[in-house]
Amino acid sequence: MKIMVPVKRVLDYNVKPRVKADGSGVDLANAKMSLNPFDEIAVEEAVRLKEQGIASEVLVVSVGQAKAQDVLRTALAMGADRAILVQCDTEVEPLAIAKILQVIADDEAPGLILLGKQAIDDDSNQVGQMLAALLGRPQGTFASKLVVEGDHVLVTREVDGGLETLRLSLPAIVTTDLRLNEPRYASLPGIMKAKSKPLATKTPADYGVDVTPRLTTLKVSEPAVRGAGIRVADVAGLVVKLRELGVA
Amino acid sequence: MAQILVWADHDGAVLKDATRNAVTAAAQLGAVHVLVAGSGVAGVAQAAAMISGVAKVLVADDAAYAHGLAENVAPLILGLMADHDAFVAPATTTGKNIAPRVAALLDVAQISEILSVEGPKRFTRPIYAGNAIATVESSDAKLVITVRGTAFAKAGDAGSAQIETIGTTGDRGQSSFIGAEVATSERPELTSARVVVSGGRALKDAPTFEQVLFPLADRLGAAVGASRAAVDAGYAPNDCQVGQTGKIVAPEVYIAVGISGAIQHLAGMKDSKIIVAINKDEEAPIFQIADIALVADLFEAVPALTASL
Numbered sequence A: 001m002k003i004m005v006p007v008k009r010v011l012d013y014n015v016k017p018r019v020k021a022d023g024s025g026v027d028l029a030n031a032k033m034s035l036n037p038f039d040e041i042a043v044e045e046a047v048r049l050k051e052q053g054i055a056s057e058v059l060v061v062s063v064g065q066a067k068a069q070d071v072l073r074t075a076l077a078m079g080a081d082r083a084i085l086v087q088c089d090t091e092v093e094p095l096a097i098a099k100i101l102q103v104i105a106d107d108e109a110p111g112l113i114l115l116g117k118q119a120i121d122d123d124s125n126q127v128g129q130m131l132a133a134l135l136g137r138p139q140g141t142f143a144s145k146l147v148v149e150g151d152h153v154l155v156t157r158e159v160d161g162g163l164e165t166l167r168l169s170l171p172a173i174v175t176t177d178l179r180l181n182e183p184r185y186a187s188l189p190g191i192m193k194a195k196s197k198p199l200a201t202k203t204p205a206d207y208g209v210d211v212t213p214r215l216t217t218l219k220v221s222e223p224a225v226r227g228a229g230i231r232v233a234d235v236a237g238l239v240v241k242l243r244e245l246g247v248a
Numbered sequence B: 001m002a003q004i005l006v007w008a009d010h011d012g013a014v015l016k017d018a019t020r021n022a023v024t025a026a027a028q029l030g031a032v033h034v035l036v037a038g039s040g041v042a043g044v045a046q047a048a049a050m051i052s053g054v055a056k057v058l059v060a061d062d063a064a065y066a067h068g069l070a071e072n073v074a075p076l077i078l079g080l081m082a083d084h085d086a087f088v089a090p091a092t093t094t095g096k097n098i099a100p101r102v103a104a105l106l107d108v109a110q111i112s113e114i115l116s117v118e119g120p121k122r123f124t125r126p127i128y129a130g131n132a133i134a135t136v137e138s139s140d141a142k143l144v145i146t147v148r149g150t151a152f153a154k155a156g157d158a159g160s161a162q163i164e165t166i167g168t169t170g171d172r173g174q175s176s177f178i179g180a181e182v183a184t185s186e187r188p189e190l191t192s193a194r195v196v197v198s199g200g201r202a203l204k205d206a207p208t209f210e211q212v213l214f215p216l217a218d219r220l221g222a223a224v225g226a227s228r229a230a231v232d233a234g235y236a237p238n239d240c241q242v243g244q245t246g247k248i249v250a251p252e253v254y255i256a257v258g259i260s261g262a263i264q265h266l267a268g269m270k271d272s273k274i275i276v277a278i279n280k281d282e283e284a285p286i287f288q289i290a291d292i293a294l295v296a297d298l299f300e301a302v303p304a305l306t307a308s309l
């Protein structure tokens, strides 16, 4: 079984995002960029399935700027076999990404598609579900456990009330949550090997997908800032404050 | 007038409060029809019919909808969208699971977790863990939206909508529900609690987390939350995680105990009315947004606080 893992290059989670003064977006110039953490978990899971002999090949795909090569190389260094970069210099919305992935999936016929549940930049949480819809296949979102059983996969999902387990027929789409695994660091030999693994570069037009945005971003602004608070000296001071607030 | 289809979030028996916030948002767009899809959901439909501002409740009662399986409910919603201009779901795990599937079938770009309605097709939504707010406008003929509960008031109980039973689309046979581990607690639900007591990595282990935080939470009638670090380490179950990728809460009082205040955590609680932070490190980022700060060792401060309330 082949596993396909779509990944995104995003602002590193440790960097505090800064809104540009002209309100056109978040300033990414010279900022540290990384593989989206949820996608890293998806890559790790795919590589583990390969190590267990369940998967035969791990294909990673990214839609983005030329620099998205970096995150594809990271995934290859973690153990993925092959990469496709669908190069596009403008921002591509989740729906168009899902359409591109649909064409690639039709072509590559993966048994399982693993994606992060959300990208930590636009926080959309859409691509996996959209791809499942377009492919007419089942989806297991927010996975904290995944067990392949023959032509099915058991997916344990992190839901508002706790955990639930679904049984999906393969091919299926699974999106990862934080507790699925702890991704490995790429080893030095892994990084060296990644340099010679195949990375194909394509464009959205190669897949016949129109990436014209459906949404116009009119403005990006700073959220309201909270006013400065007060410091209480001890527990007694805190009790007084809580009483004033009517909490206690 | 535009017709808006709202997804009713429920567990088969009880209508979830997040539905009420979604109704408030939807009412700003047009006439509100609530879809109750499930198995044996007459009671949920009755509750939905009482929500203020709801014009009609559509009930699809079928075993195929029992667990909100996206593969089964998306075709149902798709059919109903022929007569509706927008699909609105609360940004719960169920809403987040279903809405994008519907959006793709409709060929519509979804707008996730709206914070406000600025016009018929214009909305604000948080990006980058709420460190930026984007104003976006859709050019699609129909809208698919999820609603951040904390940004809209809960619609009340002054309605009396008609209830209409609708046909079902059956089981696609691609997915089945195996089981659930549902956390049961006597405490209020995290996203609708008036007071939340949250603990972080500093709580050491699950027994310590319970011993230190539960008495305080119970004294205050509070829900219990946790940072990702506390959930990852197994101190608290996953449904307690507050943050960018967990639950979004905005209680009247949020008490953060032994939580450093990473941006991913702040994203889930910074709209709380009053934030209280207890941390032994006076440089902890949580203090930058706390209204009331106590620099102290939590293992002394929290029991003392509980005892004096």
Ligand SMILES: Cc1cc2nc3c(=O)[nH]c(=O)nc-3n(C[C@H](O)[C@H](O)[C@H](O)COP(=O)(O)OP(=O)(O)OC[C@H]3O[C@@H](n4cnc5c(N)ncnc54)[C@H](O)[C@@H]3O)c2cc1C
Residues within 6 Å of the ligand: A013, A037, A038, A120, B199, B200, B201, B202, B226, B227, B228, B229, B230, B241, B242, B243, B244, B245, B246, B247, B257, B258, B259, B260, B261, B262, B263, B264, B265, B268, B278, B279, B280, B281, B284, B296, B297, B298, B299
């Ligand atoms: C993709 C991604 C998504 C994430 N999503 C979330 C999310 O949704 N929610 C979330 O919370 N995090 C999330 N995180 C994790 C986040 O970045 C932080 O790692 C996490 O919030 C830290 O948890 P913490 O504050 O409990 O632990 P720490 O950062 O380790 O802080 C522990 C704090 O306890 C204090 N302390 C220690 N001992 C005591 C004592 N005896 N008395 C008082 N104080 C003490 C310390 O001073 C410190 O400030 C995410 C990260 C990533 C990469």
